[in-house]
Amino acid sequence: QEVKGLAAGKQVTVNVTGGEVHVVSDPKQLQILFLNLLSNAIVYSHTGGTVDIGLEEDATRVRVRVADRGIGISDKALPHVFEDFYRAQDAAAFNPNSTGLGLAIVRQIARNLRLTITVESEQGKGSVFEVIVSKG
DSSP: OOHHHHOOOOOOOEEEEOOOOOOSOOOHHHHHHHHHHHHHHHTTTTTTTTEEEEEESSSEEEEEEEOSSSSSOOOGGGGGSSSSSOOOOHHHOOOTTTTSOHHHHHHHHHHHHTTTEEEEEETTEEEEEEEEEEEO
């Protein structure tokens, strides 16, 4: 709900697959983490694009994937995306209002909550961020 206006402004469709999942964690920090990931997916999508959120749960963990088909991240920039104030050149050109802190905040929350977060991306084709929340 919090990114509905952002998505509408860019004409980006957000699809959610998977059922409701339950984890024991800090709900406020999780909200900030996923809000950052989802906002980035929308912002770095092309107008009229699609963002997919996938939820999977098994006995020991919940896996959340946020995928876009936007500008993607270059191989050179990918190792740095979680660094404070880091802004890849093409991302800065695409979104000049970014501070470079969103993914650094995501990284810190993941550390605080002992979550696993990974990113795969191909420049010009989009990015997939995956967060794994352990149930144990």
